[in-house]
Amino acid sequence: MPISSDQLLDFLKKCRWFAGKARQLTYCAVGQQLSFHTATLWIVEVGYAEGDTEQYQLPVATVPEMPGFSTEQTLIMETDGGYLVDAIYTESFRKALYTHIYTEEGIGHDESRLAFNRGKGLAADDVPEHIVTRVLPVDSSNSALVFGEKYFFKLYRKLFRETNPEVEMVEFITENSSFTQIPAFCGSMTWKRLGQSDITLGMMQRMVEADKDNWVRTGDYLNDFLYAVPNRVFSIQEDVFERVSLLGRRTGEMHRALYSPRAQTSFSPEPFTDDYREFLRHRLGHLLETRYNLLIDKYLTLDEPTKALAWKFMEAKELIDEFSEELLSQDLDSLRIRIHGDYHLGQVLNVHNDFIVIDFEGEPEASISDRKIKHSPLKDVAGMVRSYHYAVSSKVFNSVETEHVETNRLLKVTDRWYKLMKETYLDGYMEAIGWPHPLFKDQNEINSLMLYYLLEKAVYELGYELSYRPDWVKIPLKGIVDVIREIEKMHG
Numbered sequence: 001m002p003i004s005s006d007q008l009l010d011f012l013k014k015c016r017w018f019a020g021k022a023r024q025l026t027y028c029a030v031g032q033q034l035s036f037h038t039a040t041l042w043i044v045e046v047g048y049a050e051g052d053t054e055q056y057q058l059p060v061a062t063v064p065e066m067p068g069f070s071t072e073q074t075l076i077m078e079t080d081g082g083y084l085v086d087a088i089y090t091e092s093f094r095k096a097l098y099t100h101i102y103t104e105e106g107i108g109h110d111e112s113r114l115a116f117n118r119g120k121g122l123a124a125d126d127v128p129e130h131i132v133t134r135v136l137p138v139d140s141s142n143s144a145l146v147f148g149e150k151y152f153f154k155l156y157r158k159l160f161r162e163t164n165p166e167v168e169m170v171e172f173i174t175e176n177s178s179f180t181q182i183p184a185f186c187g188s189m190t191w192k193r194l195g196q197s198d199i200t201l202g203m204m205q206r207m208v209e210a211d212k213d214n215w216v217r218t219g220d221y222l223n224d225f226l227y228a229v230p231n232r233v234f235s236i237q238e239d240v241f242e243r244v245s246l247l248g249r250r251t252g253e254m255h256r257a258l259y260s261p262r263a264q265t266s267f268s269p270e271p272f273t274d275d276y277r278e279f280l281r282h283r284l285g286h287l288l289e290t291r292y293n294l295l296i297d298k299y300l301t302l303d304e305p306t307k308a309l310a311w312k313f314m315e316a317k318e319l320i321d322e323f324s325e326e327l328l329s330q331d332l333d334s335l336r337i338r339i340h341g342d343y344h345l346g347q348v349l350n351v352h353n354d355f356i357v358i359d360f361e362g363e364p365e366a367s368i369s370d371r372k373i374k375h376s377p378l379k380d381v382a383g384m385v386r387s388y389h390y391a392v393s394s395k396v397f398n399s400v401e402t403e404h405v406e407t408n409r410l411l412k413v414t415d416r417w418y419k420l421m422k423e424t425y426l427d428g429y430m431e432a433i434g435w436p437h438p439l440f441k442d443q444n445e446i447n448s449l450m451l452y453y454l455l456e457k458a459v460y461e462l463g464y465e466l467s468y469r470p471d472w473v474k475i476p477l478k479g480i481v482d483v484i485r486e487i488e489k490m491h492g
């Protein structure tokens with residue numbers, strides 16, 4: 001089906017999952033086409049004036065009538081006597097997908113083929129004939145399909161020219177550990193070509209019924225907490241401490257599941273090598289440079305309190321460099337493993353009074369090879385700690401309950417809330433890890449690495465907010481300034 005570049009682009013721009021909307025495009029065309037039953041999988045190539053080209057997955061089908069459940073992301077173009085649509089909206093495509101995962105039957109030949117693999121979580125009695133399918137309306141960077149109200153299939157849109165880290169992580173945890181707080185791995189779909197890396201096209205997991213994600217739930221706790229603040233009451237429910245401690249324990253258990261020292265596998269722990277130190281040095285240096293430049297560009301658009309925080313950050317450049325160099329030039333005897341990589345409250349679903357961790361794809365800004373690098377698990381821990389800081393800060397800046405509370409008092413009580421959450425989370429985490437543990441050398445090294453990862457994460461977030469949510473820029477800046485204060489204390 002010939003389609004012009006403009007038609008394709010018009011369609012892509014309507015899709016939530018197309019990440020190139022704000023970039024200057026140089027071309028957009030259908031590259032490879034893979035036959036799949038009544039559909040064809042288009043591998044769409046997109047080039048930009050700056051930066052790497054991207055590949056997107058777009059399954060298409062020609063149908064005589066528009067599918068029953070259609071959105072503005074369904075129709076690609078009208079054809080003679082029919083419609084070219086995104087095939088995820090057709091029952092026959094979804095059914096075929098499930099059938100192939102269930103049977104593991106591949107399509108194609110050695111040069112180029114679609115391979116299907118079935119995971120432990122897929123029950124033998126869920127035969128394809130009886131499976132009802134639907135598209136799940138999630139507003140995310142990929143598409144989600146549901147099979148038999150039991151299985152959640154993520155169809156990856158932006159493709160990595162390698163196996164997706166999420167499939168490796170979810171499959172490893174499901175097949176090799178007893179950690180049950182992730183939706184079990186049920187299968188995957190891969191494009192295999194002779195002499196080239198595999199490209200993951202989709203992954204299936206058990207579907208979970210979540211009432212809320214933990215970002216929203218933490219927001220509820222904070223509303224209760226802030227409600228009492230104008231009356232000079234500092235009150236946190238016991239339940240809140242229990243939940244935060246449980247999240248710490250679940251995080252520790254997840255890292256224990258990822259710590260696999262016995263056999264030599266791609267998941268085996270590794271020491272802090274010179275190469276890794278160099279990677280950290282380069283990463284922080286690069287993050288700092290891009291953020292300083294972005295801040296300078298946007299400085300005049302910032303409000304006065306944010307400008308003050310930005311100054312403090314810019315003035316501390318030398319201190320940050322010294323701190324990083326001091327840490328990275330000493331012997332570090334903690335270990336590195338594969339980690340979640342983009343761990344925050346929104347990646348944890350509340351299910352039956354417990355937590356389920358999702359979205360192991362890694363940090364959106366990172367390259368595919370960087371997403372697979374092993375880190376100290378403290379990087380995830382720092383991600384979650386930052387998220388508690390975010391949760392309370394976003395409320396402080398937007399809460400009606402506290403608008404009449406004097407700013408300094410408000411900052412003091414909310415800071416106390418954050419410190420209590422942080423301590424409770426960390427205690428729960430260490431309890432589950434068990435002490436001593438080969439992942440960590442000693443408390444000193446834990447403290448220094450935590451500080452390093454907290455700084456790195458807050459600097460990363462600063463770029464994210466400057467690009468996507470300028471009103472939130474002061475949150476990561478405050479996080480950076482807190483770390484700067486800690487470093488200053490260490491240096492006396």
Ligand SMILES: Nc1ncnc2c1ncn2[C@@H]1O[C@H](COP(=O)(O)OP(=O)(O)O)[C@@H](O)[C@H]1O
Pocket residue numbers: 138140141142143144152183205206207208209358359360361
């Ligand atoms: N196994 C699952 N069962 C049910 N819903 C899920 C499952 N995994 C993810 N979701 C839902 O889909 C949304 C997007 O999932 P996520 O893994 O974050 O995808 P993306 O990387 O595309 O953002 C989540 O916020 C959650 O609401």
Ligand SMILES: O=P(O)(O)O[C@H]1O[C@H](CO)[C@@H](O[C@H]2O[C@H](CO)[C@@H](O)[C@H](O)[C@H]2O)[C@H](O)[C@H]1O
Pocket residue numbers: 215342344345346362363364383386387388390391461464
């Ligand atoms: O889209 P992802 O979930 O993979 O992650 C990106 O977007 C997140 C925001 O949705 C961003 O997280 C930051 O904001 C959160 C609150 O919205 C907060 O809980 C996190 O701590 C904070 O990092 C994340 O950094 C980014 O990678």
